[in-house]
Amino acid sequence: MTLSRPNLIKLLGPLVVFCAVLVVLLVQSGPQAPDLPALGAGSDVGRPSGDPVADAQAAVRSAPGSAAAYASLGDAYLQRARESGDPSFYTRAERSFDAALRRDGADVGALIGAGTLAGLRHDFAEQLRLGQEARRAAPDLARPYTVVADAQIELGRYDRAARSIQRLVDLKPGLAAYARASYFRELSGDRAGAVAAMRLAASAGGTPENFAYVQALVGDLELARGHGAAAGDAYRSALRALPSHPQALVGLARLDAAGGDLSSAAARLRRASERLPLTSTLVLLGAVELAAGERAQGRADLAAARAQQRLYFAAGAAPDADAVLFEADHGAPLRAVQLGRALWERAPSVRSADALGWAFVRSDRAAAGLRWSRRALALGSLDPVFRFHSGMAAHAAGRSGRRDLDVALEGRGLLTPLQAKQAQEALR
Amino acid sequence: MRKLLLALAALAAAAIAVPLGFGSSHREAPNISLDPAADNTDTYAWTAKDAPGALTVAANWIPGEVPANGPNFHGFDDRAHYYVHIDNTGDGRPDVSYRFQFKTQIRNKESFLYALPGANGFNDSKLNVVQRYNIVRETYRYRGRRGVQIKEKTIARGLPVAPPNIGPKTFPNYQTFVDQSVRSLSDGTKVFVGQRDDPFFVDLGATFDGINVRKLTGNQGEGKDDLSGFNVHSTVLQIPERLVTNDHKAVSGADASNAVVGVWSTTERKRLQVTDATRARTRGNDWVQVSRLGNPLVNEVVIPLGKKDQFNRTTPDRDAALYGKYVVKPELAAILNALFNVGAPENDRTDIVQALLQGIPDLNQHKGVEGPPAVDTIKLNLGTPPADTEDRFGVIGGDVAGFPNGRRLGDDVVDIELQVVAGILKNNPVPLGDGVDRNDKPFLTVFPYLAGPDSGFDSRPSTRVEPGHPPVPAGG
Numbered sequence: 001m002t003l004s005r006p007n008l009i010k011l012l013g014p015l016v017v018f019c020a021v022l023v024v025l026l027v028q029s030g031p032q033a034p035d036l037p038a039l040g041a042g043s044d045v046g047r048p049s050g051d052p053v054a055d056a057q058a059a060v061r062s063a064p065g066s067a068a069a070y071a072s073l074g075d076a077y078l079q080r081a082r083e084s085g086d087p088s089f090y091t092r093a094e095r096s097f098d099a100a101l102r103r104d105g106a107d108v109g110a111l112i113g114a115g116t117l118a119g120l121r122h123d124f125a126e127q128l129r130l131g132q133e134a135r136r137a138a139p140d141l142a143r144p145y146t147v148v149a150d151a152q153i154e155l156g157r158y159d160r161a162a163r164s165i166q167r168l169v170d171l172k173p174g175l176a177a178y179a180r181a182s183y184f185r186e187l188s189g190d191r192a193g194a195v196a197a198m199r200l201a202a203s204a205g206g207t208p209e210n211f212a213y214v215q216a217l218v219g220d221l222e223l224a225r226g227h228g229a230a231a232g233d234a235y236r237s238a239l240r241a242l243p244s245h246p247q248a249l250v251g252l253a254r255l256d257a258a259g260g261d262l263s264s265a266a267a268r269l270r271r272a273s274e275r276l277p278l279t280s281t282l283v284l285l286g287a288v289e290l291a292a293g294e295r296a297q298g299r300a301d302l303a304a305a306r307a308q309q310r311l312y313f314a315a316g317a318a319p320d321a322d323a324v325l326f327e328a329d330h331g332a333p334l335r336a337v338q339l340g341r342a343l344w345e346r347a348p349s350v351r352s353a354d355a356l357g358w359a360f361v362r363s364d365r366a367a368a369g370l371r372w373s374r375r376a377l378a379l380g381s382l383d384p385v386f387r388f389h390s391g392m393a394a395h396a397a398g399r400s401g402r403r404d405l406d407v408a409l410e411g412r413g414l415l416t417p418l419q420a421k422q423a424q425e426a427l428r
Numbered sequence: 429m430r431k432l433l434l435a436l437a438a439l440a441a442a443a444i445a446v447p448l449g450f451g452s453s454h455r456e457a458p459n460i461s462l463d464p465a466a467d468n469t470d471t472y473a474w475t476a477k478d479a480p481g482a483l484t485v486a487a488n489w490i491p492g493e494v495p496a497n498g499p500n501f502h503g504f505d506d507r508a509h510y511y512v513h514i515d516n517t518g519d520g521r522p523d524v525s526y527r528f529q530f531k532t533q534i535r536n537k538e539s540f541l542y543a544l545p546g547a548n549g550f551n552d553s554k555l556n557v558v559q560r561y562n563i564v565r566e567t568y569r570y571r572g573r574r575g576v577q578i579k580e581k582t583i584a585r586g587l588p589v590a591p592p593n594i595g596p597k598t599f600p601n602y603q604t605f606v607d608q609s610v611r612s613l614s615d616g617t618k619v620f621v622g623q624r625d626d627p628f629f630v631d632l633g634a635t636f637d638g639i640n641v642r643k644l645t646g647n648q649g650e651g652k653d654d655l656s657g658f659n660v661h662s663t664v665l666q667i668p669e670r671l672v673t674n675d676h677k678a679v680s681g682a683d684a685s686n687a688v689v690g691v692w693s694t695t696e697r698k699r700l701q702v703t704d705a706t707r708a709r710t711r712g713n714d715w716v717q718v719s720r721l722g723n724p725l726v727n728e729v730v731i732p733l734g735k736k737d738q739f740n741r742t743t744p745d746r747d748a749a750l751y752g753k754y755v756v757k758p759e760l761a762a763i764l765n766a767l768f769n770v771g772a773p774e775n776d777r778t779d780i781v782q783a784l785l786q787g788i789p790d791l792n793q794h795k796g797v798e799g800p801p802a803v804d805t806i807k808l809n810l811g812t813p814p815a816d817t818e819d820r821f822g823v824i825g826g827d828v829a830g831f832p833n834g835r836r837l838g839d840d841v842v843d844i845e846l847q848v849v850a851g852i853l854k855n856n857p858v859p860l861g862d863g864v865d866r867n868d869k870p871f872l873t874v875f876p877y878l879a880g881p882d883s884g885f886d887s888r889p890s891t892r893v894e895p896g897h898p899p900v901p902a903g904g
Contacts, residue, residue: 108734138734166702172737173697173716174463181702188703197700203507204697206462208500233537240540241500 052076067104070096074113078120085276087315093117094316106137108144115147119154122318124347127151142172149180156348158187158379175204179214182221187350189380191225202234209245212238216247223413224384228255231413246272250281253288258413258420262292279308283326284416291417302330319343324355333362350376350386358389366396384411388419395426402427464490465505466695468721469660470628471512473691473806474834476666477814478874482618483672486664486837486878487512487693487721488626493592493659495887501542501592502623503559504530504661508697509715512665513805515690516674518787518794520745520803521576524672525566528621528663530589532559545597549604550588559589561621563613587611590622592659595885602883610875618666620876625869626660627837627878628724629653631862631894647843647901649894651863656892657882664876669810682811688787688794690805691834692722692744717741722804723784723832724841729849730754744803747785752802755781760849770858772850779853783832788823792833808834820865821900824852837871837878840864843900852901859899868892 056073063069074096081089094117100110115130131147138144145168152161165184168177182197198221201214219234232255238248249272256265269285272278282305289298309323319339327336340356357372373390381387388408394401405423412420472486489510493502504510509529513522535556547554563584569577590609593602610620631651669678673686681687696715719740721727731739731751742750758780761772785802787793792807794800815829820840822830824847831839843861850858869879882888 140738141734142737162703169699169702170716171741172718173699174466174718178700181700184702200507200698200700203505204463205465205505210462211500 053080065103067100067107067110070100070103071107071110071113074100074110074117078113078117081120085278087312087317090117090121090315090317106133108134108138108141111137112143112147115144115151119147119150121316122154122320122347124151124154128155140171142168142177145171146176146180153183153187154347154349154351156350156352158184173200173204175201175206175210175214178204179217182217186221186224186383187379187381189382191221191382195221195225208241212242212245212248215241216245216251219248219251220414223251223254224382224411226410226413228258228413231255244271244275246276246278246281249275250284253284254413257288257291257417262288262417266292266294277304277308279305279312279326280322282308283322283330286330287416287418291421306331318346320347321349321351321355324352324359328355328359328362333359337363337365350379350381353378354383354386354389357393361389361393361396366393366398369393370397370399382407382411384408384414385419387411388415388423392422392426463697463718464492465503466508466697466718467491468693468695468719469626470724471691471693471721471806472627472835472837473689473808474836475808475810475812475814475829476875476877479618479666480814481678482666482668483514483689483691483808483810484664484666484875484877485512485691486627486662486876488624488660488662489695490661491626491658492655493623493626493661493881495593495657495659495882496884497592498542498594498884499540501557501594502659502661503532503557503592504528504561504589504621506530506532506559508695510663511694511696512663513692513694514672515744515803515805516672516686516688518688518690518797518800518803518807520690520743520747520801520805521568521570522566522743523568523674525568526665527564527566528561529564530559530561532557542591542594543598547599548601550608555591557591559591560586561589562586563619583613583615583617584611584619587619587621589661590620592623593881593883595883597885599883602880606876606880615671616668617671618875620662620664622662623659623881624662624876624878625867625881626655626658627867627871628655629840629864629867630655630842631864647859647861647863648899649863649865649896651861651865651894653864653868653892653894656868657888659881662876662878664878666875673810679810682809682813684811685795687809687811688792688807689810690722690744690794690803690807692720692805694720717743722806724835725845726784726804729760729845730758732759744805745801747804748802751804752781755785755802758849761851764846764850764860770850770860771856772858773854773856777849779851780848783823783848783853788833791823791828806835807832821847824848838866840866857901859901861900864894865897866894 053076056076059069060073074093077089077093077096081087081093097110097114097117100107101114111130111134115127115134118126118130127147128151131144131151134144135148145164149161149164149168152164162184165180169181178197178201182194182201185197186194195218198214198218202211202218205211215234215238219231222231222234231251235248235251238245249268253265253268256268266285266288269281269288273281273285282301286298286302286305289301305326321343324336324340324343327339336359340359343352344356353372354376357369357376360372361369370393373393376386377390384407387404391401391404391408394404405427408415408423409420467489469488469491474484476484489504490502509527512526514524515521516523535553539556542557544554544556550558562582565581565583567579588609590605593599599605609622612618631654670676672689673679675686677686679687694717697718699714699716717740722744727736727739731754735751739751756777757775758777761774761777764770764772765774781802782788785804786800787807792809812829812833815827818830818836818838819825819827820838821844822839823833824844830836831841831844835841846860847858850856850860867879871877871879
């Protein structure tokens, strides 16, 4: 067969389709659809431009009927949201996944992406539904189990979550599986097991960002069991891989604060929140500043946290346990109880129980607070913040709370300076 | 699995995974399945001209290593198992396997440097990070379909891995590390482990661009090697024939009953038990295969999305049952026809099954096995003499010492597989190809054969363009 010039021109029409098909094949053949820039006929000589959103848009233009192309665009928007901390990209991601699912309701990539987005917005029932659909569409694939397991954890279905995570491990051990196994063990109070699994996750690595993320979690786990030196090693290792990684900076700031150096802690937290304006970082920053006696600055940063929180709500995210705790500690405790009850309805997890319990304590309803705190510890969690809440609830209810407060203080690195001080005073 | 786009993807977009939304305690762990340290990129098996009595195998991992990647230099994962497998009966089950296990030593934990300037050799204390490995040789004896007895012997201990080539200031004489990494074992096996130039060559971008269609179908060069300048981590073994054949003897010739071996590589990761409750169920099976690679591009082009994890998890002896249908009726043939009207047969492609999975009769098909079974291994006849002048098209180019009779570093597997799918074995020669005919760097004529890695300092990925030439095959 030889191709003459006119034949070539005739080929250009189908070629666009060809490119589209290849885009789909290649995007799908990748290990990680969200991060694969699609090759599109519309982009410059078909090469990835380095901008996943632009590449995915090119793929959509060249294959407007392709569910996979739209799913890759949704993934690119989710990634953009992660990089920038700007939740307005959620809305665009949602439109892309909707478009993908209109074209093919069983497209695995679109189901996984939409499920991940639902989880990011704390709609865990929807996350579970989409994850299960993805699993049905591709029962031999590991990735749907990440969506299913994350939802089951947040919905308080721990036995099922354990089975889903085990299945994930059995299908494809790696960072995603190990990190989830670690979280489950942590919730169950298996601290050594949680550290071991998270170290496996860090060893499996992936991109520097993935490595830094799980390495910072190793640091948090070490901090929770009072191993400050090991925690510092882990945070510094994360920062070597990715300088100014926000979670690792927050970790070092916690170590500073635990060592009494509040100004260094505040400086690190400010750097972290400039890098990525997470609400949780701003709340901790405000708390550190308040503890240092810088009341005006502390209030300003807590206000910034509240503004950031509004952005998430505006982008469709429902209040989660941290929102309840923020309201309880720095807002209106009665409002926190309302939020906490609504949260429990949607997400009956140990984290929700802990937050609701603390909202009761802060509303001077210690008995109710203690009841909910006990539910938070049903799996045996040794989380210092859970234990602080539970111990303080007991203390407020006229009991000692000593056992819980001892555990909390062992992991004081994860408490705020005020929490550590309150725990110590309660123990006297 | 060679993910064609991974190299570029890794450059383009790091997978950022931070908690979104309000909280810090609500874990949003990455749900990626990306695992470059465990990712097999390519496996090669051939008879080297300077080692005619040995099986030479190169297995590569970690796709798309950018040389200038400091401070995150690549390496094997200490917590994974890396395997090269050899099947000497044709049933798709390993008979001899070589397991590589790594251990990384950091001499000065306070330093973030891989090495201080001027580091020269593994004993130089200026080298801060040293990765070492053991090799465990496993031999298998099967009883019936299920029963297997595995014998293990550690044949190498504490050998050094040639480090990433950081640059001429840090490593003024990088070759010292390479020389110190080439080792001979007491059983006559030769081994090298370390960073090398990625020997794969392909034009990723232009292949899919309209302007270059003429060259795509014309196989006349002018492609841009998108993997030039990228590195991988390699294990290279040169094993005396008697250690891999089914009768423990050297191969007397191409017709000998012990002449054909099948080769592939895999990676395993540790299984763990999430809770005590799940512990009982998974007892006694502590490792899970997460990646495998026999013939090039099988997972990318043949295996559908929903089966890719399963393909990576399963062994070749189950290939016919699990994936046979995707080979017999390949999607790629239909696509090529729909768009280029090349007349590729779309059904009953037993020719592809034979070429890639069963072996070609009287060339690289295992002798004395019924069927023979279709298994994704690189089947090499150890008795085929190496070619004086290699043809990049291998067997379809008339050079029987090349792919798919084994796979040499220079075999142009992208062009070969495109032309095979288009039907060259069924008298339908079409000059398909990606326009890149050879690697950007020449291969070595001596062990370890793969070209040295670009250094981080000199790094300039994706610069080589293939010169133009008349279409191949000419009569297409």
